[in-house]
Amino acid sequence: RALQPQCPPGAAAWAPSLAWLELPAETTWQAGLQVLERLVAELGIAVRCRQDPALNVALGLLTDRLDREARRDAPCHREELLGLVAHVLRSTTVPALLGRSGVRVANPLAALGRRFDHIWVLGLADTLFPRPAADHPLIDSVVRAQWHAAGVTVPDASSLASVEEALFLGAVGGAGLDVVLSRPLRGVDGRTLRPSPFWQRFDDAGVRHEPLPLGSDEERALLLALDGQVPAALEARVAVEVARDAGRPGPHAGHLERALPVAARRWSPSQLHAAGACRFQWFAGRLLHLEEPLDPDRVEDRRVTGLLLHAALDGALQGEGEAGDMGGRTARAHAALDRKVAELRRSGALRPGPLWPVQAEELRRTVTRAVRSPVFVPPGWTPAALEERRDFTLTAGEHTYELTGIVDRVDRTPDGLTVTDYKTGTYVSQVVQNGKLNLEIQLPLYMAALRAANGRYFSIEQAGTIGGAGPAAEGGRRKYSWAQHEQDVTAFLTALGDHLAAGNVAPSPDQAGQACTYCTFLPVCRYRGAAPVEEGQA
Ligand code: SF4
Known part of the structure; x- marks a missing residue:
């Protein structure tokens, strides 16, 4: 049919007389059918059957019927055999809609x-x-x-x-x-x-009045329940659901019967952010390993962009000789960007689409803007350490946190050691304090780990500083006190430790529900914003 588009469809394609089928005038049924088998194999139909289940079924039905109706080794004439093939082709039906x-x-x-x-x-x-x-x-x-x-x-x-x-x-x-x-x-x-x-x-004709046998235990339980005889196990489950729906405290609402001491696990700033935005969100994601159905392409795109930009800025300062050499810094950043692109392409993390040339150019310009920004390495600053993984320990109240974090950069500055954390855009995650999502904890954690005096966020896309912590961040238009910030972070870590020690992972988002905006655990946590969350000491 591929060679002859005019070829008629269906059984008509075989031509009614089947005269084209080369069969010996005198043969046996079995030998004649073997000719057909060769035809099927040599036309590639047998191979196509492996990919096409419907074709496979059709061919199976055809050959089964031919096999059944042929009289095995008995001799036959060509016309008899062709008659059988024509009859089987006309009368074999194939179910059009096959289900499992x-x-x-x-x-x-x-x-x-x-x-x-x-x-x-x-x-x-x-x-x-x-x-x-x-x-x-x-x-x-x-x-x-x-x-x-x-x-x-x-x-x-x-x-x-x-x-x-x-x-x-x-x-x-x-x-x-x-x-x-x-x-x-x-x-x-x-x-x-x-x-x-x-x-x-149909009136009552043929209607069975005796009950049909039940299909499963669940069906039996369902019928009993509908008749008012709810099995005890089901009653218990109903009670749990009713209590959860009413928002009553209990193990299913995040009030666990066992403690979750913070010292028993290793923390990262992102884990602390999750727990600080809502303990149930952290519990569901990190401990129950529930996964949010995120759009993988969108998330991956942003993650890959972050990796590329971070690598470029890190590369810009690698092996920098004379400070402030803008040309060399930009060239190193571009080279690092290219290396990272190649690495991510090799690993499959970066799958360039048709717009990739435009996106690559955009990335290159973003990197150029960032490294040429006067605040990338402000006058008087000397990079002392670049991207580095750090393990450190923090104590807050009775709680000890073992932490691991990746510090993007540390500089020697006139104000003392300063930690820089690169952000791709302008978003800085915060944790809940007094019912609002407004406490930044990452910089104070890194500053404590490195005994640094100050910290700041540098937005790569904005090519500028978007926030800071430490004495250098005081003053200006912002009402900010480093002493207060430190106290707030310690209070947050202490309260989190207390809540987890009491097994309290109940939903604890901010009052405005910002933490819930992109959280898909709502059907599990059943948090109702109307009821304010108790944030007292556990
Ligand atoms: S929906 Fe809101 S309350 Fe529920 S787990 Fe997520 S952040 Fe917490």
Whole structure:
């Protein structure tokens, strides 16, 4: 057919006489069928069957029938064999809609006009099948008649009812051997459902009154529950759900029966941010390992952009000789960017799309702007350490935190050692303090780890500083006190340690619910913003 587009479709493609099929005038049934097998193999049909299950089924049906109807080793004439092939081609039918296990689940429309050996019609309850038909509330019979005259037909209630009827008759009429009609006794809400008018049309003829055997233990439990005999195990589960829904404290609402001492795990600033934004969010993600269904492409794009920009800025200062050599710094940043691009492409993390040349140019410009910014390495600053992983320990109240963090850069400055954390954009994550998501903890943690005097965030895309911590951040228009900031961070770590020691991982987002904005654990935590979260000492 590929070579001859005019080739007729279906069995007609074989040509009625099958004269083209080269068979000896005198042969045996088996030898004749072997010719057909060779044809199937050499035309590549057998190979295609491996990729095409429907073709495989069709070919299997054809060869099975030929095998069954041929008389094995008995001799035969060419015409007899061709007659058999033509007969089998004409009379073998292939199920058009195959489902797993040979059962096809179809709505009445999909089943219409098809033929099945056995048909089971489900849902013959009033309002389910047929569905209630009603006239469109905004289109009366006059408008309908006008539209009809203009060629637009909007079916009225009686036409819709006829359609439902046709669907039912079509479903029943498609049964080759038998048809089973069934109806649900109750709806999903437990309400008793009346039989459908279609069901009543059969009167009691053939209707089984004895109960059908139950399919599973769950079905048995469901029937018992609907009759008011709720099994004890189910009662307990219902009680849990009711309590959770009512927002009552309990293990399922984040009030665990065991402590989660902070000293028992290694923390990272991002874990502390998660726990500080909402303890349940941290618990669900880090301890229960629930995963948020994020859009992988969007997340990956942003993550890869961050990796590339961070690598470029790190490379800009690697091996810098004379301070402030802008040309050399930019060239090193671009070279580091190229190296990282190659590395991420090799690992498969970066999959350039059609817009990649534009994106790459944009990245290059962003890097150039950032490293040429006067605040990238302000006058008097000397980079003392570049990107480095640090393990450190912090104590807050009775709690000891073992932490690991990656510090982007440390500089010697006139104000003392200063930590710089690169941010891709302008977002700086914060934790909840006094019901608001407004406490920044990452810089104070790194400053404590390195005994640095100050810290700052440098936005690569903005090519500027977007926040700081330490005495150097005081003054200016911002009402900021480093002593207060330190105290707040210690208070946060102490309170978090207390809550976890009490096994309290109940939802604790900020009052405005900002922490919940992009959190997909809501169906699990069932937090209702209306009820303020108790943030007292555990
Ligand atoms: S939806 Fe809100 S309350 Fe629930 S886990 Fe997420 S942040 Fe916490």
